Amino acid sequence: MCRQVVVFAVFAASICGLPFPALCSADLNYKPIIGILAQENLDLEFDPHPQGSSYIPASYVKYLESAGARVIPIRINGTEEDYTKIFYQINGLLLPGGNVDLQKSQYSRVAKIFYELAIKANDALDYFPIWGTCQGFQQLTVLTSNKNLLTLTNSMAVALPLTFVPGAQNSRLFKSFPKDLLLSLSEENITSNFHIWSLSVQNYTRNSKLKRFYKVLTTNTDGKKEFISTMEAYRYPFYAVQWHPEKSPFEWINKPGMIHSISSIRASFYTASFFVSEAMKSQHHFLTPEEEEKALIYNFIPVFKGLNSIFIQYYYFD
Numbered sequence: 001m002c003r004q005v006v007v008f009a010v011f012a013a014s015i016c017g018l019p020f021p022a023l024c025s026a027d028l029n030y031k032p033i034i035g036i037l038a039q040e041n042l043d044l045e046f047d048p049h050p051q052g053s054s055y056i057p058a059s060y061v062k063y064l065e066s067a068g069a070r071v072i073p074i075r076i077n078g079t080e081e082d083y084t085k086i087f088y089q090i091n092g093l094l095l096p097g098g099n100v101d102l103q104k105s106q107y108s109r110v111a112k113i114f115y116e117l118a119i120k121a122n123d124a125l126d127y128f129p130i131w132g133t134c135q136g137f138q139q140l141t142v143l144t145s146n147k148n149l150l151t152l153t154n155s156m157a158v159a160l161p162l163t164f165v166p167g168a169q170n171s172r173l174f175k176s177f178p179k180d181l182l183l184s185l186s187e188e189n190i191t192s193n194f195h196i197w198s199l200s201v202q203n204y205t206r207n208s209k210l211k212r213f214y215k216v217l218t219t220n221t222d223g224k225k226e227f228i229s230t231m232e233a234y235r236y237p238f239y240a241v242q243w244h245p246e247k248s249p250f251e252w253i254n255k256p257g258m259i260h261s262i263s264s265i266r267a268s269f270y271t272a273s274f275f276v277s278e279a280m281k282s283q284h285h286f287l288t289p290e291e292e293e294k295a296l297i298y299n300f301i302p303v304f305k306g307l308n309s310i311f312i313q314y315y316y317f318d
Contacts, residue, residue, distance in 0.1 A: 032091040032279035033292070034064050035074040037114075037136075038317055039107040043099045045310075051303055052316025054106075058302040059250035059311060060096045060133070066249070067272035069279060071297040075317050076106035080113055087117045089295070091282035092129040092275065095136025097194070097244060102135070102142045102150075111136075115143045122236050129237035129278035134195050137231075137240035141199050145209045150197040154222040157257040159189040160243070162218040162229060171217050173232050173239055177270050184263035191229070191243035191267070192257050193220070198227035198242060214240075237278050245271040252312055 041050040054076050061071045072090060074083070093114050100107045118128045132140045142148050162185045168174060169182055177185075184190060201219055204210050218230040220242070229242045244251075248264035286292035302313040 027283075028280045029091060029283060029285075030068075030280060031070070032068070032276060032282065033070045033072055033089070033286075033296075034092040034094055034276070034279050035072050035086065035090045035114075036060050036064070036094045036096060036297075037074045037107060037110055038076050038315075039096070039098045039100050039135075040076065040105055041316075046099060047305070047310070047314065050316065051314075052318055054317045056315045056317075057096060057098075057251075057311040058313035058315060059246045060094060061297055061302075061315070062250045063246035063268065063272050064094065064276060066269065067276040069276045072295045073297055073300065073315060073317060074110060074114075076110050078110070083110060083113045084117065086295075087114060087121075087128075088284050089286045089291070091284050092131070092279035093118070094275070095130065095132040095139050097134030097136060099135065102139050102148055108139060108142070111139050112143055115140070118238070119236065126283075127237065127278075127281040128284070129239070129275065129282070131275045132238075132240040133246065134242060134244060137242045138195075138197060138199070140238065140240050141210060141214075144213045145207050147207070149199060149203040149207060149210070151200045151203060151225065151227075152196055153198040153200075153225050153227055154196075155193045155198060155220070155227070156196050157255045158193050159257045159259045160191050160193055160220050160229075161185065161187055161189055162191055162243075163220060164218050165216055168217040168230075171215065171232060172237075173217060173230070173271075173274055176274060178266075181263065181266050181270060185267060188261070188263055190248075190259050190261055190264040191220075191245075192247045192259055192264075193229075193243050194247075194257060195242060198222075198225070201226045201228060204228055214238075237281075239275065239278075241271070250312070252307055253310055254308070 038054040038056050041055050121128045214231040220229040232239045245268040248268050
């Protein structure tokens with residue numbers, strides 16, 4: 001089977017059987033544009049010599065582009081009116097990993113605006129997906145519960161297999177994955193973890209808002225605490241991973257937990273393809289080609305920070 005047919009099969013499988021209004025292929029938007037939220041450049045361990053007050057790691061841009069999406073940066077110094085306008089121009093939002101305050105930062109302020117707009121839009125049958133990675137996963141838990149329920153775990157710079165909960169392999173996110181890849185994810189140390197804060201299974205179970213909103217798909221343990229590593233919302237096209245699927249193909253720092261195996265790269269491709277296929281269901285669009293062109297990430301030049309940088313390339317913004 002040729003690669004093009006395989007990719008189409010991934011998209012088609014992820015479109016069918018959702019608890020949302022069904023779309024036929026004629027209704028899909030084959031030129032999806034996804035926003036990636038920037039964040040404050042505050043941590044000199046992450047970036048000793050920043051060239052802007054906020055940034056987006058280039059690996060997240062490449063991750064989405066590899067699956068057929070275009071990207072616009074969501075900068076953090078705008079107004080609520082600015083973000084409302086952007087919301088109706090883009091087809092999905094990615095909340096990336098990083099290291100900012102999940103309740104007081106500009107990243108959290110803007111994430112909350114988009115989260116609330118996405119809730120209202122989806123309730124009105126206006127499809128809009130959100131994806132959270134690592135810090136983005138954590139931010140979604142704070143936005144849903146209105147609390148920071150994270151707990152410290154020994155999970156920095158370690159690669160782990162996923163522990164699938166019963167039925168998770170038939171979830172919206174995972175049901176289109178090849179069986180051999182699901183087996184690799186469950187048996188091999190191929191998911192990169194770079195976090196010290198996690199949502200423990202215990203804290204999730206004790207919070208009724210989180211339990212009603214999110215379905216747990218996978219868990220992990222640091223040897224002492226069991227934490228949630230993958231989840232999706234029951235009623236909304238919101239998805240979150242505590243691990244980093246974008247790192248395997250696009251980040252190269254020599255640290256434990258950085259995996260570049262064939263299985264890890266396939267996992268990156270299938271997660272990206274799934275989320276892009278979700279964005280294809282959104283009909284939001286720019287009013288003019290000129291506005292669209294001006295907003296795209298292509299207008300910005302990524303900065304190479306060296307092979308020992310936590311992120312190989314950064315997009316900087318003032």
